[in-house]
Amino acid sequence: MTTASRPALQQRSMSLSRFVIYGLLILFAAIFLIPVYMVLMTGFKNPAEVSISTMWQFPSSFSLESYGQALQVLAPGLTNSFLLVIPATILSSVLGSLNGYVLSKWRFPGANILFPLMLFGMFIPYQAILIPLVQFLSSIGLYDSLPGLILVHVVYGLPITTLVFRNYYAEVPNEMLEAGAIDGCGFFGLYWHVVLPLSLPGFVVVIIWQFTQIWNEFLFGVTVAQGTPTVTVALQNLSGSQIVQWNVQMAAALLAALPTLVVYILLGRYFIRGLLAGSVKG
Amino acid sequence: MIGQSRRDRLIAFFMLLPSLILLGIFVYGFIGSTLATSLTDSSAMQRLVGTPANNVGLKNYNDLFTGLLDSRFRTDVVNTVFFTAMFIGVCLAIGMLLAILLDQKIRGEAVFRTIFLFPMALSFVVTGVVWKWLFNPDAGINVLPTVVGLPKGTFRWFISEDQWLQFNWQDLPVIVVYVVLAIVLIWALLRWSRTRGTAPALVAAGTILVSLYLTLGNASALRFPNYEVKGFNVALIAIVVAAGWQMVGYTMAMYLAGLRGISEELREAARVDGCTEFGVYRYVVFPLLAPITLSAMIILGHISLKIFDLVYVMGGGDNLYIDMPGLNMFFETFRGQQFGRGAAIAMVMLIMVAVVIIPYLVSSLRSQEKNA
Numbered sequence: 001m002t003t004a005s006r007p008a009l010q011q012r013s014m015s016l017s018r019f020v021i022y023g024l025l026i027l028f029a030a031i032f033l034i035p036v037y038m039v040l041m042t043g044f045k046n047p048a049e050v051s052i053s054t055m056w057q058f059p060s061s062f063s064l065e066s067y068g069q070a071l072q073v074l075a076p077g078l079t080n081s082f083l084l085v086i087p088a089t090i091l092s093s094v095l096g097s098l099n100g101y102v103l104s105k106w107r108f109p110g111a112n113i114l115f116p117l118m119l120f121g122m123f124i125p126y127q128a129i130l131i132p133l134v135q136f137l138s139s140i141g142l143y144d145s146l147p148g149l150i151l152v153h154v155v156y157g158l159p160i161t162t163l164v165f166r167n168y169y170a171e172v173p174n175e176m177l178e179a180g181a182i183d184g185c186g187f188f189g190l191y192w193h194v195v196l197p198l199s200l201p202g203f204v205v206v207i208i209w210q211f212t213q214i215w216n217e218f219l220f221g222v223t224v225a226q227g228t229p230t231v232t233v234a235l236q237n238l239s240g241s242q243i244v245q246w247n248v249q250m251a252a253a254l255l256a257a258l259p260t261l262v263v264y265i266l267l268g269r270y271f272i273r274g275l276l277a278g279s280v281k282g
Numbered sequence: 283m284i285g286q287s288r289r290d291r292l293i294a295f296f297m298l299l300p301s302l303i304l305l306g307i308f309v310y311g312f313i314g315s316t317l318a319t320s321l322t323d324s325s326a327m328q329r330l331v332g333t334p335a336n337n338v339g340l341k342n343y344n345d346l347f348t349g350l351l352d353s354r355f356r357t358d359v360v361n362t363v364f365f366t367a368m369f370i371g372v373c374l375a376i377g378m379l380l381a382i383l384l385d386q387k388i389r390g391e392a393v394f395r396t397i398f399l400f401p402m403a404l405s406f407v408v409t410g411v412v413w414k415w416l417f418n419p420d421a422g423i424n425v426l427p428t429v430v431g432l433p434k435g436t437f438r439w440f441i442s443e444d445q446w447l448q449f450n451w452q453d454l455p456v457i458v459v460y461v462v463l464a465i466v467l468i469w470a471l472l473r474w475s476r477t478r479g480t481a482p483a484l485v486a487a488g489t490i491l492v493s494l495y496l497t498l499g500n501a502s503a504l505r506f507p508n509y510e511v512k513g514f515n516v517a518l519i520a521i522v523v524a525a526g527w528q529m530v531g532y533t534m535a536m537y538l539a540g541l542r543g544i545s546e547e548l549r550e551a552a553r554v555d556g557c558t559e560f561g562v563y564r565y566v567v568f569p570l571l572a573p574i575t576l577s578a579m580i581i582l583g584h585i586s587l588k589i590f591d592l593v594y595v596m597g598g599g600d601n602l603y604i605d606m607p608g609l610n611m612f613f614e615t616f617r618g619q620q621f622g623r624g625a626a627i628a629m630v631m632l633i634m635v636a637v638v639i640i641p642y643l644v645s646s647l648r649s650q651e652k653n654a
Contacts, residue, residue: 014331021383021386021388022388024379024383028376028380029398032401033418034423035412037410038416038422040347053425053428054422055425056425056429095300098297098298102294102298106294108291108294112647116643117310119647120310120640122307123584123635123639123643124309124632124635125587125608125631125632125635126588127588127611127624127632128312128313128316128628129308129309129312129313129316130316131315131624131628132312132315132319135315136312158301158305162301186287186289186293187293208618210330212403215404216404216406216407218406218410218594219590219591223612232405232407232540232591235405235407235411236410236411236595239410239414239595249411250411253408253412255298256407257408260403260404261404264399265396268396268399271403272399275532276535
């Protein structure tokens with residue numbers, strides 16, 4: 001091999017490996033999008049045109065009828081989910097922020113033991129608390145109601161929101177708080193004037209995470225609030241019934257997924273941060 | 283440490299207190315209550331009549347693992363083990379492959395990343411509804427080849443009734459004991475070959491004696507009472523595909539974050555030392571990604587041990603080929619009204635998850651302490 005031909009050869013093998021890399025990426029992207037393609041094609045077809053033999057083909061006419069039908073069935077579920085998600089997300093984020101502030105800046109003896117005990121709550125299989133949970137909610141009159149479900153999501157959201165804020169506030173230099181303390185700020189003053197103004201990105205991560213989690217949750221919804229079905233429970237009821245056409249089922253699946261999908265596409269960066277925070281190491 | 287004022291420190295503690303009390307009750311109090319219920323014969327009948335539940339000790343647990351009528355739970359356990367292994371394997375392998383591909387300074391990287399990650403934003407219920415249709419043997423994926431003129435697929439996906447790797451559940455304790463003995467023996471021999479100490483030699487001799495004792499006909503004492511064939515239910519492949527579709531992006535994101543943390547200088551140094559591009563991965567990148575692999579295995583593992591919604595939507599608890607403990611607990615408790623047995627299943631699930639999560643939590647917080 002002469003020295004002159006070597007870069008040329010490398011060039012060629014480089015472009016070959018680029019070809020393989022892009023080829024694999026496009027192949028995987030296509031596989032990942034198969035369900036999306038099917039859902040979109042099915043949902044936009046005229047219901048009369050829907051049949052299994054042509055399920056993978058483009059619609060010959062564009063129709064929103066499936067979505068109309070799906071929306072009719074799913075509307076109460078969507079409403080319930082919004083009524084659940086908004087207060088539950090706000091409450092668990094605010095509590096998480098306060099907890100994170102205390103645990104990162106006001107460490108007290110025993111905090112090193114209490115924190116992992118709090119975190120354990122986000123890993124348990126919720127089956128292990130369901131029976132007493134239902135009894136407890138019945139005894140305080142919140143069983144089978146949205147306020148009960150809100151309470152449940154706030155409590156079991158506390159570990160993750162606390163974790164994210166604790167790690168986030170750990171990055172805030174102590175000097176900033178010390179300066180505030182010299183200016184005469186106490187616990188709340190420091191939180192209000194120093195910590196909270198820096199918290200916006202933390203809140204974005206936590207709010208997106210909680211919104212997605214609570215919107216998508218199913219087990220609590222199906223056990224604690226059957227009477228006020230959330231969107232996932234409504235979708236399952238619809239898909240489990242024999243009479244609903246599958247084009248309506250696919251349209252309903254898309255409608256149920258839309259809010260979290262929009263959030264993900266607009267604010268994906270923060271979504272991924274929440275995702276990675278869930279693996280504890282922050 | 284800020285805030286020397288004792289008053290502020292007290293306020294800080296009192297601000298945390300409500301959360302501590304809530305989690306104390308809702309996590310630990312409730313787990314204690316479930317544990318208590320699992321030791322009784324509590325059921326709707328007993329509550330209706332108003333008599334207190336009888337304490338039955340470990341009977342519910344005993345029934346789950348050996349009772350003649352509880353074969354369903356054993357199927358669930360076997361399903362969980364196979365599902366967990368395949369799910370973790372798929373997510374790690376494809377997640378790492380995608381992360382490495384995306385780390386090659388790709389044009390349009392953000393688009394690819396968005397495509398691989400968007401299923402993470404969906405509910406398992408949405409995933410289940412869509413894939414249930416895609417896996418319908420008469421429609422969906424099976425029809426896809428006909429688009430290009432190929433014959434229809436015939437695999438029956440999540441309603442397939444085939445079973446591979448069959449074994450007798452009776453033999454499980456024996457199998458487990460042999461595996462544990464083999465691991466201990468290998469460990470002791472390795473130890474002995476290094477230190478030549480008496481302790482590892484004694485351990486090795488002990489394990490050999492015990493396995494001889496078992497092999498010479500004394501193993502039958504360990505076996506469960508009822509003959510029962512279990513195995514890998516092929517239908518689980520469908521659940522692995524659907525769950526993998528949803529969670530591969532998660533491992534990809536973790537690996538990608540890890541890869542971005544490995545400096546170009548480090549890789550360049552390896553190249554200067556004569557590493558091929560493959561060698562750079564073999565000797566530099568993979569070892570540095572090992573802790574991420576461990577974290578991902580634990581997170582994915584605890585998700586698959588708890589899996590409920592996806593299987594509920596795809597099987598609804600009627601299809602035992604894809605049944606899982608989480609569903610069994612739900613139906614036992616909320617349909618069958620057998621609270622004692624439901625609670626026992628829940629406690630077994632909790633123990634499985636705790637075994638994986640507690641060491642992880644402790645070690646990961648300890649390393650955080652060290653870095654702080």
